[in-house]
Amino acid sequence: MKTEILKMLRESEGYLSGQQLCEQLGVSRTAVWKTIGQLKEEGYQIQAVRNKGYRLVQGADVITRAELVSSLDSAWAGSNLVYYDRTDSTNTRARQLAEQGAPHGTLVVADSQTAGKGRRGRHWEAPDGTGIWMTLILRPEFEPQRASMLTLVTALAVSDAIRGLTGLEASIKWPNDIVCGGKKVVGILTEMSTEAEWIRYVIVGIGINVNMDGFPGELGKTATSLKLELGRGVKRSPLVAAVMNAFEKYYALFEKAGDLSGLVDTYNRWSANTGRQVRVLDPAGEYQGEALGIDSQGALLVKCSEGEVKSVISGEVSVRGVYGYV
Numbered sequence: 001m002k003t004e005i006l007k008m009l010r011e012s013e014g015y016l017s018g019q020q021l022c023e024q025l026g027v028s029r030t031a032v033w034k035t036i037g038q039l040k041e042e043g044y045q046i047q048a049v050r051n052k053g054y055r056l057v058q059g060a061d062v063i064t065r066a067e068l069v070s071s072l073d074s075a076w077a078g079s080n081l082v083y084y085d086r087t088d089s090t091n092t093r094a095r096q097l098a099e100q101g102a103p104h105g106t107l108v109v110a111d112s113q114t115a116g117k118g119r120r121g122r123h124w125e126a127p128d129g130t131g132i133w134m135t136l137i138l139r140p141e142f143e144p145q146r147a148s149m150l151t152l153v154t155a156l157a158v159s160d161a162i163r164g165l166t167g168l169e170a171s172i173k174w175p176n177d178i179v180c181g182g183k184k185v186v187g188i189l190t191e192m193s194t195e196a197e198w199i200r201y202v203i204v205g206i207g208i209n210v211n212m213d214g215f216p217g218e219l220g221k222t223a224t225s226l227k228l229e230l231g232r233g234v235k236r237s238p239l240v241a242a243v244m245n246a247f248e249k250y251y252a253l254f255e256k257a258g259d260l261s262g263l264v265d266t267y268n269r270w271s272a273n274t275g276r277q278v279r280v281l282d283p284a285g286e287y288q289g290e291a292l293g294i295d296s297q298g299a300l301l302v303k304c305s306e307g308e309v310k311s312v313i314s315g316e317v318s319v320r321g322v323y324g325y326v
Contacts (some may be wrong), residue, residue, distance in 0.1 A: 001025060001035050002066035008068060009046070009056035017053035024082045028185070035169040039066075044201045061129070061211065061235050063111045071237040074244040077136060077251075078107035080171065088115040091189060091205040094135035104139040109240065121245050130225075132208040132236050135265045136142075136247070139201050142258065147202050148314075149260055149298040151176050154204050156250045156263060159270050161242035168229055171272035174291075174317055179194050183224035185209050206243065210234050261296040268293035273319055278302060281316040291319070 021032045045057035065083035072078045087110045094108045112128035155172045162170040173179050178186035182239050189205040211233045212225035226234045251264045273291035280287055292301040299311040
C-alpha cells in the first residue's frame, strides 16, 4: 500500500483527503493513517491538515522499494525490482538472481554497498543515503561478441538522464565512466555469463555519485558528485527512473541495428575523449594519439602521431584534462 499511496500523493496537485485514499485503495482510514506514519518514519515529509488531507512535500531524498516502484514508469527496465537497504554488491546480488532465473529487466538497487565491484577486481564501500548503486539484468538474444557494446549503451543512457534531470554536461569517458567537470561521477561495470554460442545473461552495474559532500584524500582530485557540481542535492529516485527510460530507448536502437551505428553520433558528441590527446595503456605497449571517437562496434579510434589509426577494443585510456595523464 505504501507504493500506491506514494504514487497518488506524488501525482496529486494539492491535498488528498483520507476518504479519497480509503475509497481508491479499498482500505480503512486507520490503515491509511498507519501507512502515512510509516512513510514519515522512513523520511518522507507529509503534511496532514484537518479537513484537507495529506500532501507530499517535495524535496525529500528517500530510497526505498516503495519510492522506487512509485517513481519508475519504464516499460520493462526495472519492472521487476529487488531492493536492499544494505548489501555487499548489487552486481553480486544480480548474478545470484540471474542464476535463479530472474527475468530480463530485473533491477537490483541498494541504498548502500559494503563491497562494490569495479574494473580489474577493485572493491569499494558506498555509504548510505548518498548515491545510486544499481544493477540491471539483461537476457539478450544476440551473439556474445556484441555484449561489450552494452557498456556504451548504458553510458549513453546515464549521460542522457543526468543531462536531462540536472542540466550538467555529463561526458562519457570511454568505455565505462561518466565525468563532470573533468572528474568521475559514474562508473559502469558489465559482466556476462555465456554457454556455447549464446548469452545466458548480462548484468550491468551502475554507480552514481549523487549527494556526496566530498571525497577523502587523493580521491578528491579525481572524483566528484552531482551535488558538488550543481551546488545542491539531487533526488535519487527520479534519476533511477530517468536512467531506466533512457536505457530502454538506446537499447531498442542498438538491438534493432545489431551494433552502435545509430548511436555513434550522439556518443561522440557527448564523449570526453573525442578530439583530445589520449594515452592508451595497452598490454602490447603504451602509446599516445588523438581520439577520433568510436566506430559502430564500440571501439575507440585513436590517430597516432605517424598517422596510423588504431582501434582500441579494451584497456585503460587516459585523457589529458580528465584525471590528467595517470
